[in-house]
Every structure is written in C-alpha cells, then in structure tokens.
Amino acid sequence: MVKKIKKEEKVVENKNTEKLLFENYLELQKVLTTLAVNIDSLSKRIDKLVGLFEQSVKTIAEKDFQEETKNRQVQDKLEMLINQNKIIAQGVSLIHEGVPETPSGMNQYMPEPNQIIQRTMERPSPQSPSGYQKSITEQPQRFNPLPTRP
Numbered sequence: 001m002v003k004k005i006k007k008e009e010k011v012v013e014n015k016n017t018e019k020l021l022f023e024n025y026l027e028l029q030k031v032l033t034t035l036a037v038n039i040d041s042l043s044k045r046i047d048k049l050v051g052l053f054e055q056s057v058k059t060i061a062e063k064d065f066q067e068e069t070k071n072r073q074v075q076d077k078l079e080m081l082i083n084q085n086k087i088i089a090q091g092v093s094l095i096h097e098g099v100p101e102t103p104s105g106m107n108q109y110m111p112e113p114n115q116i117i118q119r120t121m122e123r124p125s126p127q128s129p130s131g132y133q134k135s136i137t138e139q140p141q142r143f144n145p146l147p148t149r150p
Helices: 002-098 113-122
Strands: none
Touching: none
C-alpha cells in the first residue's frame, strides 16, 4: 500500500510538474512575444534615427558647399583689392618719380604757405552780401497760435 501511495503521489507530482511546465512555457511565449514587439519597435526607431542622420549629413554637406562658395567669393574680392592696391601703389610711385623736386625738398607744384594765406585773404568775406542768398533767419515768420483747450 505504501507503494501505491507513492505512485499516486508521483502521478500527481507529474501532473503538477506538467502543469507548471506548461504555465512556464506560456509565460515564456508571452515574454518572447513582447520582446519581439519591442525589438520591432526599436528597429523602426533606429531606422528613423538613421534617416535623420542621413538628412543631417546632406544638409551639412550643402551648407559647407555654400560656405565654401561664400569663402571663395570673399577670397576673390580680397585678391581684387590686392591687385587694385598694387596698381595704385605703382601709380603713386610713378607719379613720385615723375615729379621733379625743388632744392628745399618740397614739390614745385605745391604752393608756398604764404601763397595759401594770400589766397584766403583775397576771398570775399562772408559779411558782404553780394552773390549770396539771404538767410531764412533774417525774415522771421509768424505762426498762428495753437488753439486752447476748453
């Protein structure tokens, strides 16, 4: 009889074990299903992120190209200015070489300081009204008074 009880217990234990194994298997399937859904969601998010990175790279490449174009334009303008500066410097040096100097070291075409003072003295003074237009402040204008508030 003892053997029969042990066999029944083993059968019951086997059924409980099978039931537990089956429940664990079902739980494992649920977890695997949830994991598959989450992995799929993660994959979609990563695809969107990769697309964003690709778009950013294209935008940055275009922007760099535009900046390079702007930099090139600035460089071209600077080169033009340098060339113009060289031409002006050559012209000034040619003018300087072509003008003979007076013994005092001053240019013969430059007027003496005394001549400048004499010319300014010969100009008509601002006090003489001949040839000048009358100032508008010499004739005061009358304005109508502002209306008063009641």
